[in-house]
Amino acid sequence: MDTSILNTLAQIAPDLMDEVELRALILERVAALEPIGRRALAARLHLAEREVRAAAEALKRAGCLxxxxxxxELTQQGQxxxxxxxxxxxGRRTLSGIELTLSQRLNxxxxxxxxxxxDIDSGVMEEVARAAARQIRxxxxxxxVMAVTGGRTVALTAEAISVAAPMEITVVPAQGGVGGGVSTQxxxxxxxxAQKLGGYYRFLHLPDGLSGAAADELARVPQVREPLELVRHADVFLYGVGRAMELAQRRGLSASERDRLAQEGAVAEALGFYINAQGRVVGGGSSLAIRPEDxxxxxxxxxxxxxxxxxxAILAVCAHHPHKLLVADEGAALRMMELLRA
Structure with a gap:
């Protein structure tokens, strides 16, 4: 098949192309392993059984298996x-291999x-957000309760959530304001x-980075204390990962503060905290809500x-804390593989 056609289709309708690739992968694997159950196939492909089930049902309706x-088993049409x-x-098999390797290495x-x-194509970030939105449900x-951070990628994930049956879920911010655009707070x-999921939300009226006596005093206010408790006991926590020095500069840290972070080896930012390659917090943040160790x-x-x-930055956080899900692009994934091999 002409790969230029596939590349064009991937650019025109990347979300649809993902599904096409998944169905093609299942068709090809069933041909090699038939008869095979959905659970067994999901295990071999290291995919969620629900994904294999949905794709297999679509192939069955199309008369392919x-x-x-x-x-x-495949029908003649499927063969x-x-x-x-x-x-x-x-292409999907290649990505699946990368996903499996990172899953095992990062736990x-x-x-x-x-x-x-x-970093090359800004549109890829929207595709990452769409993939995250599919998985988060x-x-x-x-x-x-779900706690979420701000940031552009998490904000795009919220926009990508498909509207479906309302969920009994309360969504709370995992941090206070960090400056920048209101839409990504x-x-x-x-x-x-909350709007997209049909649930509820609570605001957290807390300046980001506040600490000491002022933070303790503010945390006693019911409008702050109650959402903080929800954050601390959230069932799901969705957050974005940033580059430490980029975020430090964006937040207006002084040159001396940035130098100190660099000397401490800060490479990642999450929840307003600056983290080094060993997963240790070296600056920033507030202890009132979720901390990296949580x-x-x-x-x-x-x-x-x-x-x-x-x-x-992703490795600094994900390699040192248990995660249910990591969604990234190929550029980040391939670089992580290089770093893990080094």
């Missing part, structure tokens, strides 16, 4: 499409890698998630980030 007690499916699924339950590099099953992002301990943690330049 049958399902029996012994498992899935006729195997070679084309193999050509289409090549992240589910890694989702989107084609492209946001599954994390929210049986959840009552944690309070605004939490409200947007990530994944009492919540289902999900990280989302895009761009090759963020690879070191």
């Amino acid at each position: 049958t399902q029996s007690a012994s498992g899935m 006729n499409l195997v070679e084309t499916a193999r050509a289409i699924s090549g 992240v339950e589910r890694v989702c890698v989107v084609r492209g590099d946001a 599954f994390l929210l099953q049986d959840a009552h 944690a309070n605004t992002v939490a409200e947007r998630f 990530i994944g301990r009492k919540n289902r943690a999900a990280a989302v980030a895009a761009g090759r330049a963020k690879a070191e």
